[in-house]
Amino acid sequence: MKLKITFKREFILGLIVLAFMLFLALTTQFATRNGLFSMMLDVSPTIIGAIALSLVIFTGNIDISAGTILGFVSYTAGELAILGAPIWLFAPAAFLVGVLLSGLNGYISVKFKVPSIVVTLAMNMVHLGFYATFLHNSGWLENLGDNFTWFGRGQVFGIIPFIFIVSIAVAALFIFIMKFSKFGKSVYAVGGNRLAAIYAGINPDITVIKVFLIEGLLLGVAGTLKAVTRSDVLPSSFQGREMTYIAAAIVGGVNIMGGSGKLLGAVFGALLVYLLSTAMIYMGFQDYFQYALQGIIILVAVFITITDFSAWRKKRAAVIAEPERN
């Protein structure tokens, strides 16, 4: 029953269109200029975040400290802006912060062979505690001026936000990279069959570290894009954001066990998750429904991906454990 999988991307695309239309029907507000603008504004960082997490998940790892990394990123951007730095200075600095933090996670995980779940679980708390301990006011910045927010609020053709263009560009770039580079293939290989990857001449440890570094860069971009849309920064507000990114990735067809999935799917997943939660808000559900929704989405999506439906159908001899053929 794997036929379904090849259709999945189109399936999601169709769902999005459907949801979109459902939307337009439900409320007029959405179809307005404002509605579309805020949608593109809100979904841009999620698109990049979904791509970031997807890359990590491809290798068979996970990062549940991504949210708090975003916090550091946004703080760096804001603080430097307050000190007078223009965007072409504070943005790269913020990106760098993302790279370093994520790289640290990757390094600890690879070098000490500690599962990334536990590393990032702990680092998540380290990050949170760091805000409160070492940043003035836990890193809360306010009244950031125009030098900060102009990019975030700017738009093209009166409706398309700059940051949306950036996110689409980044998405396109990475989709291209994954498809057209050796590195892209090696990422899938490491997550799909580590031993075979080694036989193919790929070094899994180095690949994983590279992926974490790239994830950090992407988180840097996502965090900065989000930060510049507001005139205040609160690092801890990003905590837990990674669950949205993970849900987006999984809905987009990324296999939580690693080794397969398409970034384009993750992008659609981001859109879909966004539309779903916005739809729920319009329908009167409070925004914390999204937690429950995310949980269910993840379970269902993972179940579908992992279960071998063909075995169900054949009802073959259920071998509990499979010794070597003799």
Added chain:
Amino acid sequence: MLLVPVEFHLGSERSPMESGKVSVGSEIALRIEGISKSFPGVRALSDMSIDLRRAEVHAICGENGAGKSTLMKIITGVYKPDRGQMKLDDEPLDIKNPNEAYARGIAIIFQETSLFPDLTVLENLFMGHELKKPLVGKLKLISILDYAAMEEKAEEIFGRLGMSVDLDARVSNLGVATKQMVEIAKALTFDSRILILDEPTAALTNKEVDTLFETIRKLKAHGVSMLYISHRLDEIFQIADRVTVIRDGEHIHTEEVAKVTKDELVSWMVGRTLHNLYPKGKAEIGEVIFEARGIVQGPLLKGIDLQLRRGEILGLSGLAGAGRTELSLALCGLSRPDSGQVYIDGKKLHFANYRQAMDHGIVYISEDRQKYGLIVPMSVSENITLPLLRSLSRRMGIIDSHSERRINDEYMERLAIKAPGGDFIVNNLSGGNQQKVSVAKALATTPRILILDEPTRGVDVGAKSEIHRIISTLADEGKSIIMISSDLPEIIGMSDRVIVMKNGLKMGELSRAELSQERILQLAL
């Protein structure tokens, strides 16, 4: 000898072929000289020498454990030989890892493990050595994957093999035979000139085997030299040019297939003298206590009948892939057969799980004790009492340590397990003693019927005979034993009766009087 007009495609710069004709028997592509390899406690290869001629299909034949697998791992760089050398086209070959082997043009066709199930055929073909082209014009700075070139090469390779495969198909959706083709194609993307096929037909249907042979012939025509490991003699006669028989890590004989008969092969494979180190007790063989009828399962087991009597040792012989383990698992509730019945003392029984079988007195001792038999980081005592925990913890789920110790001591003594005490960690025991712990664990459940799967695999000679003594004693005590073994002398020495399996079918049954290595192999091959 095949003389076939050939289009030169392989692109190997080292040895251009005469255009037009390829014949086996000219140069030597790969030379193995005096290779020896030992592992702790076991000597896998002794002074092995083989040569592989260009465009030859050279079969390597031998029983389980003869050393075929070790030899292949040495050739492909997974192991390093203790002694000896290899030469590729008369140049010394020193391979440090499997990648190097690929780079030098040597490839081994695994069953499936080196493919990426979620990636496409094309991606699998070129993983790690993809073809690239510059992004912009001739600028070498940034290069991207050249799908067109890869597709072209892939199609050309598959065309050479006479197959068409959907390059965008996910490997996990392919059948075993097609996956094998992908592996072969993958090897050819390296311009491999030497291919090793290890039991390639194990999982194939007859039709798929024919297709594979067609492919092999085509490869031959292109000058690829192949080592074909198999013990399926009929196939060897179909496809191979020469055959080498190895036994116990030594080279026995090499001959052209055309000049040899099946019986000769069998005798070379066997040719050892039977030392009588098998203590056979005077067990009284009683009535039938266990019976299986019509066991069918999946693609492998096609309907097996079996009877076991009290006090009997029933040997289950056959080559790897015959289905002996699968049958055993199906008999004791570890897997579910598609159809068939099991009877104990004449009563029809159905085992929903292994626990139920154990409650009826059946016990299975796995051939892979490290993976399925023992918990290696735990102690002897903990392992032995593992199946008994329920009865040892009658009091509120707390384990009665006195009884635990008693059982541990009893079985350690009974089986002469050499360890300073029950707290000793199994990991630190020798192979033989580990196996004894595995047996002790089974015995502690006081079974009536024991299914032993390769009970002396990886066990040194001394412990081997001890285990045999234990088995005989068990039979004398009235227990019934099914013993799976690939060690012919062991099966012949220990069994009262032997059932020979091949491809999931019972090929024959031999009484003790009729037992001989030749008879068994003839049925098994």
Added chain:
Amino acid sequence: MEQPTSKRQRRGGFRITYQLALFVLLVFLVLLFGILQPVFFAPDVLFNVTTIIGEIGIMALAMTFIITTGGIDLSVGYNLQLCAIVFGSVYASNHNVPLAIILSVACGILCGFLNGMIISRTKIPPLVTTLATMSLFRGISMIIAGTNTYSGFPDSFKKISTTYIFDVIPIQFLYFIAFFAIFNLFYSRGRLGRNLKGIGFNENALIFSGINTKRNLLFIYTLSGLMCAIAALIYLGRLSAATTSMGNDLNLQVVTAVVLGGTSIMGGIGSVSGTFIGVLIIGVLRKGFTLINFSGNIFNFTLGVILIVALVVFAWLEERKKNSGKTSKYVA
């Protein structure tokens, strides 16, 4: 070739000395904080430590079981939150304490059962499962509570957590000791403990010994859910308010206590008594931090660092053990 028995090879040898070291660390911390703030040495302050770890301790005991099998339960914090919210909302509408308790406990068991069913019946790994149910439980708790905070529980209920035996010993201490004793008994000398360690090392070997590993796994995750419910009640008795942010930090404390206590994240090796000391250490840290005016965030930060360091150290030790003596045949 048998090697002579050494302390290393006797299973448990290494762990016992480790727990001793852990205990020394505990004492050291007590002394440290005492020196910084002498009031720390007062008996009621010391015992007060145990009041604040009542919840963590109970959940950590169950978590020890789970991590021993090589799994993990990330949903404990929000499971507790959900149980607390259920209690709060039931009480708020019915003013019936026993009913609220029953439903709250049922909720915890159900949540744990959900985890257990998914983990034992499907191939979804515990990590992903509890990551998802974590979100689920959090969401459901927020849906039920809305923007409410439940409080105003009767004194008779609060007595669960605020009674003092002999006016000095908080009742939570007794809860903790009692649960610890039970868990420790079944873990170190019970069939369940043996099974769990076996699952952590080699689940197949247990299946081939006729042990129903699925049932064991279902049990421990359900048990974890039950412990979350009990912990919720104890927490409520103390804080007397159920909010939708109760569960945020609990996960980290529970996992850190277990890892610190010497239970291996890879499974197979573990210690309930180690967890006990680990929980005490966390309690001492928390109380100590409060006394020297370090905020809760500094506490979390420190805990995170401790967890990372503990993981790295253990992993490094494992690598050393594996690499000694064994030469790898494979190049990969």
